[in-house]
Amino acid sequence: MKRLLKGADILAWEKDDFVCLKNGYLGIDGDRIDYIGAEPPREAYDETKDMTGKLLLPGLINGHTHTGMSLLRGLGSDLPLQNWLFDTIFPVEDRLTDEDLRIGMELSLLEMLASGTTSFTDMYMSPGYTAQSVLDAGMKANLCRPLQSFDPSEDPMTCRRMQEMLALYDRWNGAGDGRITVDFSIHAEYTCTERMVRAAAEEAQKRGAGMHIHLSETAAEQQNCIDKYGLTPAQWFDKLGAFSGRAYAAHCVWLTPEDRALLKARSVVPIHCPESNLKLGSGVADVPAMVREGLTVALGTDGAASNNNLNMFEEMHLAALLHKGVQHDPTALPIGEVLKMATVNGAKLQGRTDTGVLAVGKKADVIAVDMDRPHLTPGIDPLSNLLYSAQAADVVLTMADGRILYENGEFLTLDRERILFEARQAGRRLLP
Amino acid sequence: MKRLLKGADILAWEKDDFVCLKNGYLGIDGDRIDYIGAEPPREAYDETKDMTGKLLLPGLINGHTHTGMSLLRGLGSDLPLQNWLFDTIFPVEDRLTDEDLRIGMELSLLEMLASGTTSFTDMYMSPGYTAQSVLDAGMKANLCRPLQSFDPSEDPMTCRRMQEMLALYDRWNGAGDGRITVDFSIHAEYTCTERMVRAAAEEAQKRGAGMHIHLSETAAEQQNCIDKYGLTPAQWFDKLGAFSGRAYAAHCVWLTPEDRALLKARSVVPIHCPESNLKLGSGVADVPAMVREGLTVALGTDGAASNNNLNMFEEMHLAALLHKGVQHDPTALPIGEVLKMATVNGAKLQGRTDTGVLAVGKKADVIAVDMDRPHLTPGIDPLSNLLYSAQAADVVLTMADGRILYENGEFLTLDRERILFEARQAGRRLLP
Numbered sequence: 001m002k003r004l005l006k007g008a009d010i011l012a013w014e015k016d017d018f019v020c021l022k023n024g025y026l027g028i029d030g031d032r033i034d035y036i037g038a039e040p041p042r043e044a045y046d047e048t049k050d051m052t053g054k055l056l057l058p059g060l061i062n063g064h065t066h067t068g069m070s071l072l073r074g075l076g077s078d079l080p081l082q083n084w085l086f087d088t089i090f091p092v093e094d095r096l097t098d099e100d101l102r103i104g105m106e107l108s109l110l111e112m113l114a115s116g117t118t119s120f121t122d123m124y125m126s127p128g129y130t131a132q133s134v135l136d137a138g139m140k141a142n143l144c145r146p147l148q149s150f151d152p153s154e155d156p157m158t159c160r161r162m163q164e165m166l167a168l169y170d171r172w173n174g175a176g177d178g179r180i181t182v183d184f185s186i187h188a189e190y191t192c193t194e195r196m197v198r199a200a201a202e203e204a205q206k207r208g209a210g211m212h213i214h215l216s217e218t219a220a221e222q223q224n225c226i227d228k229y230g231l232t233p234a235q236w237f238d239k240l241g242a243f244s245g246r247a248y249a250a251h252c253v254w255l256t257p258e259d260r261a262l263l264k265a266r267s268v269v270p271i272h273c274p275e276s277n278l279k280l281g282s283g284v285a286d287v288p289a290m291v292r293e294g295l296t297v298a299l300g301t302d303g304a305a306s307n308n309n310l311n312m313f314e315e316m317h318l319a320a321l322l323h324k325g326v327q328h329d330p331t332a333l334p335i336g337e338v339l340k341m342a343t344v345n346g347a348k349l350q351g352r353t354d355t356g357v358l359a360v361g362k363k364a365d366v367i368a369v370d371m372d373r374p375h376l377t378p379g380i381d382p383l384s385n386l387l388y389s390a391q392a393a394d395v396v397l398t399m400a401d402g403r404i405l406y407e408n409g410e411f412l413t414l415d416r417e418r419i420l421f422e423a424r425q426a427g428r429r430l431l432p
Numbered sequence: 433m434k435r436l437l438k439g440a441d442i443l444a445w446e447k448d449d450f451v452c453l454k455n456g457y458l459g460i461d462g463d464r465i466d467y468i469g470a471e472p473p474r475e476a477y478d479e480t481k482d483m484t485g486k487l488l489l490p491g492l493i494n495g496h497t498h499t500g501m502s503l504l505r506g507l508g509s510d511l512p513l514q515n516w517l518f519d520t521i522f523p524v525e526d527r528l529t530d531e532d533l534r535i536g537m538e539l540s541l542l543e544m545l546a547s548g549t550t551s552f553t554d555m556y557m558s559p560g561y562t563a564q565s566v567l568d569a570g571m572k573a574n575l576c577r578p579l580q581s582f583d584p585s586e587d588p589m590t591c592r593r594m595q596e597m598l599a600l601y602d603r604w605n606g607a608g609d610g611r612i613t614v615d616f617s618i619h620a621e622y623t624c625t626e627r628m629v630r631a632a633a634e635e636a637q638k639r640g641a642g643m644h645i646h647l648s649e650t651a652a653e654q655q656n657c658i659d660k661y662g663l664t665p666a667q668w669f670d671k672l673g674a675f676s677g678r679a680y681a682a683h684c685v686w687l688t689p690e691d692r693a694l695l696k697a698r699s700v701v702p703i704h705c706p707e708s709n710l711k712l713g714s715g716v717a718d719v720p721a722m723v724r725e726g727l728t729v730a731l732g733t734d735g736a737a738s739n740n741n742l743n744m745f746e747e748m749h750l751a752a753l754l755h756k757g758v759q760h761d762p763t764a765l766p767i768g769e770v771l772k773m774a775t776v777n778g779a780k781l782q783g784r785t786d787t788g789v790l791a792v793g794k795k796a797d798v799i800a801v802d803m804d805r806p807h808l809t810p811g812i813d814p815l816s817n818l819l820y821s822a823q824a825a826d827v828v829l830t831m832a833d834g835r836i837l838y839e840n841g842e843f844l845t846l847d848r849e850r851i852l853f854e855a856r857q858a859g860r861r862l863l864p
Contacts, residue, residue, distance in 0.1 A: 073821060074813035078756075078766055110806035219760070278757030279820070281764070308820040309807045314749070321750075324510075325710030326758060328651070332713070334510050374542035375741045375824075377852050378859025381506035388711070388740035389505060392807075393825030420809050427810025 003028045003402070004035075004045035007052035008368065009382055012036050013344070013357035018336055020382050026056055028364040031177075031401035036360055051397075053372040055382050057339075058358050059118025059365035059400060060312040061346025063271040064212075064250040064300030067108035068101045068124040071426050072305040081218070081280050089305055092430050098129070100426050105130040107423045109137045110414055111310045113406040115392035116367040118399070120310075121248070121271075121300070121350060123185055123212055128171055135176040138405045138413045140365070142350045143168065144185035144212050149196035156199035165200075169207065179401070181350060183210035186242060188217075189225050189233040194240055201241035210351055211242050215249035215270075218282050222254040234259040234268075243268050248349045250300060253277055253285045260286075264295050269349040272341060274318045276302030288323050288332045298349045299341040313392040316342050320387045335387040368397035435460045435834070436467075436477035439484035440800065441814055444468050445776070445789035450768060452814050458488055460796040463609075463833035468792055483829075485804040487814055489771075490789050491550025491797035491832060492744040493778025495703040496644075496682040496732030499540035500533045500556040503858050504737040513650070513712050521737060524862050530561075532858050537562040539855045541569045542846055543742045545838040547824035548799040550831070552742075553680070553703075553732070553782060555617055555644055560603055567608040570837045570845045572797070574782045575600065576617035576644050581628035588631035597632075601639060611833070613782060615642035618674060620649075621657050621665040626672055633673035642783055643674050647681035647702075650714050654686040666691040666700075675700050680781045682732060685709050685717045692718075696727050701781040704773060706750045708734030720755050720764045730781045731773040745824040748774050752819045767819040800829035 005028070010021040027035030027045060035041040069089075076088030096104075101124070112120060119140035122130075134141045145165040149156065156162055165184060173182040184204035186192050204211050216222050216233050225233045234255060237243060243266035252270035255263070263270060272287050290297050299319060301310045316338050323332040347356025355363045369390055371377075376385045376394070398406040405413050437460070442453040459467030459477060467473040501521075508520030528536075533556070544552060551572035554562075566573045577597040581588065588594055597616065605614040616636035618624050636643050648654050648665050657665045666687060669675060675698035684702035687695070695702060704719050722729050731751060733742045748770050755764040779788025787795045801822055803809075808817045808826070830838040837845050 071810060072812075073808075073810065074816040077813060077816040077820065078763060080762055084762070107806060107809060114806060274757075275753060278753040279762065281756045281760050281762035283760055284757055304807075304821075308816060311807065311823070314746075314823075317746070318750070318753075321707060321710040322754075324713045325706075325716055328713050328715055330512055330516070330711065330713035331510055372852070374539060374546060374848070374852065375736075375743065376505075377539060377855045378503060378505065378863075379856070380504075380859060380863060381509060384506040384509040384740060388509065389736075391743070391746075391823045391825055393823055416806070420804070420806065423809045424811070427812060431810075431812060 001030065001047070002045040004041065004048045005051045005056065006040070006048055007050055008054040008056045010036060010358060011055065011057040011382070013359045018339060018383065026358065026366070028402045031363055033358060033360055033362050033364050036358060051368055053370065054368040054396065055371050055386065056358065056366055056368055057386070058343040058356055059367050059398065060116050060342050061350065061356060062112065062117050062120035062300055062310060062312055063248070063298035063346045063349050064273055064302060065108070065120055065122055065310055066124045066303030067122050067130070068096065068104035069303030069305040070108045070111070070310070071100060071104040071423060071430060073308050075305055075431065095430055100430065101125060102129055102133060103419070103422045103426050105133050106414065106419045108304070108310055109133060109139060110411060110416060110419055113137065113139070113398050113411060113414070114395065115311050115313060116395040116398055117310070117312050118365045118367070119346070119350060119355065121212065128168065131172040131175065131180050135179060136413060138400050138403050140179045140400060142181045142183050142210065143172065144183045146185040146187040147196055147200050148187045148191040149193045150191070152193045152195060154193070156196045162199070166203070169209065173209070183212050185212040188214040188221070189236055190221055197237065197240040197242055201244060205245050208245065211245060211247040213237060213242065213247070213249050215252050216254040216259065217251035219254055232256060232259050234262050238262055238266065246351050248298065250302070251277060251282065251285065253283045260290060260293055260295060264293060269296050269298050269345065271298045271300045271349065272319060273300045273302040274322050275315055276306040280306050284322060284326050287319065288327060291333065291337050296345050296348055297341050298345045311392045312342055313390060316387055335383055338387055339383065364399060364402035366399045367395055369394045370396045433462065433479070434477040436473065436480045437483045437488065438472070438480055439482055440486040440488045442468060442790060443487065443489040443814070445791045450771060450815065458790065458798070460834045463795055465790060465792055465794050465796050468790060483800055485802065486800040486828065487803050487818065488790065488798055488800050489818070490775040490787070491799050491830065492548050492774050493782065493788060494544065494549050494552035494732055494742060494744055495680070495730035495778045495781050496705055496734060497540070497552055497554055497742055498556045498735030499554050499562070500528065500536035501735030501737040502540045502543070502742070503532060503536040503855060503862060505740050507737055507863065527862055532862065533557060534561055534565060535851070535854045535858050537565050538846065538851045540736070540742055541565060541571060542843060542848060542851055545569065545571070545830050545843060545846070546827065547743050547745060548827040548830055549742065549744050550797045550799070551778070551782065551787065553644065560600065563604040563607065563612050567611060568845060570832050570835050572611045572832060574613045574615050574642065575604065576615045578617040578619040579628055579632050580619045580623045581625045582623070584625045584627060586625070588628045594631070598635070601641065605641070615644050617644040620646040620653070621668055622653055629669065629672040629674055633676060637677050640677065642678040642680065645669065645674065645679070645681050647684055648686040648691065649683035651686055664688060664691050666694050670694055670698060678783050680730065682734070683709060683714065683717065685715045692722060692725055692727065696725060701728050701730050701777065703730045703732045703781065704751060705732045705734040706754050707747055708738040712738050716754060716758050719751065720759060723765065723769050728777050728780055729773050730777045743824045744774055745822060748819055767815055770819055771815065796831060796834035798831045799827055801826045802828045
């Protein structure tokens with residue numbers, strides 16, 4: 001099927017940057033973009049969709065989340081980190097069933113589709129059927145089964161988590177015409193033995209899989225690692241081989257300048273999670289320095305228990321504002337860089353070369369933002385409107401691989417009422 | 433007319449704090465709340481409105497904005513402050529006609545109603561017919577004609593701005609059954625002579641009117657004032673009598689501890705504008721210290737040219753997150769305090785004792801947020817959901833003085849299409 005979107009402003013990708021094409025045409029052949037232009041295409045299309053007044057941009061890519069935690073949204077707000085984690089989150093997580101994980105995933109998929117996210121990188125106890133939920137929803141995801149180990153005598157290859165990780169990889173990597181990618185993951189330096197990190201790095205490399213970690217989120221994590229190993233977490237992970245392949249690291253709040261240079265040398269992608277870092281009191285990552293020094297930086301929401309949503313518009317908005325304020329420099333981080341973090345850089349993190357931008361030949365992962373709203377009027381500057389003025393609810397169309405998944409409040413692949421009902425039931429069961 | 437809202441969760445006000453009443457009843461008689469309870473009222477109501485699944489809270493009060501600037505939304509994004517102001521904003525402001533001011537005001541009213549704001553404090557060149565627009569929209573506002581003077585020989589009482597200020601006061605103060613309040617205003621220390629401040633303070637006091645100023649927004653403003661007068665801006669304003677009556681001060685980013693003590697002693701209300709302060713690179717006000725020391729703090733968006741919207745949900749969200757992150761303390765500013773800033777404290781700033789909270793006898797300034805959304809599910813904690821997870825588009829009802837002004841996307845007092853058309857025309861005319 002060939003579908004033509006006409007009349008919208010298009011944030012197309014040319015020469016490594018966004019350009020805004022006014023009142024343009026975007027043609028889709030099956031799952032790929034086959035035309036972008038200011039003039040109508042010569043070829044015929046089966047269907048033409050009038051998108052006047054809309055802004056088209058690439059589907060957003062959430063670089064770091066924990067989908068299952070959406071069931072825990074709002075739990076333990078404003079508590080100190082240790083109380084939040086140990087007294088409220090962990091005890092409830094211990095009670096999560098496989099069914100809860102599926103419900104949490106589906107609740108997250110609803111929210112992501114309605115807010116323009118087409119692809120995400122998850123770190124949670126992802127059994128196979130959450131991958132099936134992603135496929136059924138029509139979305140894309142990099143999934144993993146995060147590894148932890150506190151016992152140096154534990155054999156990394158025979159432990160339950162590694163077995164689950166390998167089974168997830170074997171069964172689901174590449175599923176859905178590549179919509180599912182399975183990566184490896186070490187939860188964090190402070191939850192893992194050297195032996196386990198080495199084994200995970202080796203297994204990931206054997207398969208050409210990515211490596212998803214938490215890195216330097218808190219000052220305590222950074223300092224404790226230095227005290228324990230004489231190395232920063234980044235140096236420790238590097239020494240153990242975790243950065244040898246495609247690797248990406250959430251948070252990176254407390255990186256030293258040397259850590260940044262190391263990440264750049266190893267092409268590790270830091271994932272900025274400003275909202276979670278603020279809410280938990282972790283601090284503010286020096287993203288302007290990362291960008292200045294040439295690192296590829298992605299953007300993520302973290303889990304809904306520390307955010308408390310999966311709204312990439314808020315994350316972009318915050319990333320665009322925060323660094324200007326704390327560095328007392330309104331030029332600290334240009335909005336074009338922020339939009340790259342939420343799109344093309346996320347695709348790089350995920351090892352996907354066929355998405356993240358609107359260009360001919362790329363997969364048709366496209367969202368439409370309705371600019372006919374009071375808070376987006378007058379439309380002087382589309383990029384500024386998108387990054388500073390828009391809200392997630394301005395998204396009126398979400399499409400992945402050329403398939404419309406969400407349009408004007410309607411979910412075309414997910415049963416909204418069933419999922420919300422199940423999520424409320426699960427919430428009541430989990431939180432007495 | 434007596435109207436009963438039933439089935440909603442209600443953020444009522446008891447003993448100086450919010451309490452959440454589940455599935456409650458809120459009765460309205462004319463323009464006032466006459467019942468709040470968990471049980472149905474005994475009295476009969478003319479109309480019952482089912483609000484199941486909604487959260488009722490007081491209409492939000494935007495403590496500081498410049499409504500006319502909404503026409504300049506998106507102009508000069510990411511420029512250094514001086515270039516932004518002198519090269520882009522001021523030249524366009526010079527071209528604003530009276531008609532533009534009305535259009536900018538009406539555009540702002542649309543946005544505020546759709547995002548749950550019922551009352552606002554404006555600082556702009558407000559001629560009378562912008563007051564008429566507020567009245568026609570059914571909203572509430574504290575308006576002023578900000579005074580400036582650079583020439584010590586200028587007679588404060590005969591200059592054009594003072595004449596306009598006095599005329600505005602005489603014609604509009606108290607209009608619409610008190611919905612319009614006219615306050616006095618000095619734009620800022622760096623734009624005014626001592627003579628003008630003394631005169632304005634005297635005129636305000638004579639009338640019992642409030643005083644609206646910009647205070648200690650940037651480091652340069654603070655330092656230049658000290659260099660010039662040997663006083664901080666707060667000390668300078670105080671010396672000249674500006675804090676003798678009801679006074680409120682936008683920004684307060686660079687207050688010293690002594691300034692905070694002075695503001696507390698004079699009952700001056702600081703208005704926190706986190707989004708604008710970040711975007712322009714001004715810095716982060718120490719709001720946790722203000723709250724700890726017992727100041728009444730309000731919340732504002734500033735103008736849409738430095739925000740870039742009038743979305744109080746974003747402002748609450750940011751205030752709730754920002755201080756936790758920069759002070760590395762997740763308990764730095766509890767969300768209940770943030771909601772007070774956007775409601776009851778805003779009412780104090782405006783000198784309105786009959787609004788800002790949901791309680792029997794208060795004006796029925798009420799908004800409803802639809803909690804039946806994926807990103808608000810499961811509904812573990814209504815306050816946390818409201819402050820961390822909700823977006824402005826979740827507002828489905830906005831009511832002031834018992835009159836419904838906005839419901840489910842429809843504006844009942846404003847002509848959305850006419851205003852957006854005029855705003856786009858004005859935008860094209862102003863920005864060649």
